[in-house]
Amino acid sequence: MSLTALSPKRAPRTGQDAPSALYDIPGPRARARHLVYGIVAALALLALVAWVIHLLVDTGQFAYVKWRPFGYVGVQELLLRGLGNTLKAFALAAVLALALGAVLATGRLSEHRPVRWVSTLLVEFFRAMPVLVMIFFVFVALEVQPLPALVTGLTLYNGSVLAEVFRSGVVSVDRGQREAAYALGMRKTQVMTYVLVPQAVRAMLPTIISQLVVALKDTSLGFLITYEEFLHAGRLIAINMDYTMPFIPVVIVISAVYIGLCMLLSWFANWVARRERGNLKNEAVPVGRAEAAPTMPGTRM
Amino acid sequence: MDVLTQNFSLYGEGFWGTVKLTVYSSLLALGVGVVMAGFRVAPVRALRVVGTAWVTVLRNTPLTLLFFAMLLGLPRFGVALPFELFAVLALGCYTSAFICEAVRSGINTVPVGQGEAARSLGMTFGQTLGAVVLPQAFRSVIAPIGSTLIALTKNSAIAGSFSVVELLSTYKTLSENGYSVIWSFVWIAVGYLILTLTISALFHAMERRWGVAR
16 A cells, blocks of 8 residues: 555645545545546536526527627617626725725724724624615615615625724734834834734735625615616616517626626635735735625624 | 504514525525535535535625526526515525535634544545534534624515515505604614624524634
8 A cells, every 4th residue: 555545645636626634535446436426416417407408498598589689789888888887886885995994994993992982883883784774775765866875885884894804904913013113113103004004904905805896796786776787787678578578698698797707806806815825025914815704793803 | 763663563574574584594505505515525526516616606696686587587487486485595595605615614624633533433525524524613613604694684685675575675665654764764774783683692602602712
């Protein structure tokens, strides 16, 4: 028996994932068995896909008339305008949420107790509220246009979550950094702006970008308050009698674009996380994960 | 205060709708999520691919789009189910992707020696995962799962816009009956706070009872 069979940790990587501690490196018989499982699973999956495609074909979803509208300039413009509105809401919400997050995080890290209390209250409240309730409240009770209502709701929620991300980043910077900065005679603000914040933001960048993915996904809530965003444009096409109500093609196109956009941003967050982990500048602070994780109320991050 | 006392049954109905949505979707999400987490660490490659695809697609889909596609799309194939069931399916599947990731990172926190010891006793993959690793992983995933279920409760508000009776949608009836919009929203907010804080307290208690001492 060779050494590699005994210690799977040192087993050569065979182009797959790193060896797992949960199962042995498969021998010839296990490999044959896994192959059978794999084929069965793949066949089941293929059968499912085939059934879905059969359903789609059966109900005529791939018929030319259902897809023809996407060739019309007017429809393309409608979709692009919708996508533009989605991206506009996202950009506004992202910038404002980052600003609000910075303000609230500063408040929570303040040395003045009232400021800390107020910021904590705001952060905890906006994180505990469904973002849709805030959007509807602004839209219905304050009677503003859909775009400001959507952006306000998204800003309040994501800003509060980002505040916690910023704060936990600053708190997790190695204590020696702060002490060294004070020892050099820096003032409180200088310690913050020159020493703690740059390291915290750099380390938290993956988490911040992941939270922006959440904001991007949540722009689709604008659909529910009649903001003319991407989904809204899709619905207009889907319910149009002249286009034979191509609902399924519309869903396919819209999902592809949304999932593509979000995956691109998620992938960027992961790329940043990998890069920052290998960066010597992050020695004093653990790099955040590329995952948007709002914690439970009352939990220290 | 009048808004609440005069419409107590309406609020109660909405609150109960949100509770039902939350409980059923949570059960679905937990079931599917744990199975998918098992798939993602399985020795069979095809299963790993299925798990990864499930998580990647659902995590990057806006929930509104999922509701839109499910509630308005599935009936085109003759799948006629009550709106509540569609909503539970959409919420449950969406949340299962996040549960899966929480469980998977919980599995990663279990020391490698545990899995190795289980294997050296001759346990199969299923036994190693089910009897040794998952019970220990459970202790470290209580808090993340709590946060995910709170997010689920908050997301259930979307169902109200798709003809499901739940807490947020009560505002429509109230404003039609001429009640103050601000006060009706205050009580809706209180309802959600009660729910999220209850779940939070529940999971904090579980964390104290079973969580890993940190």
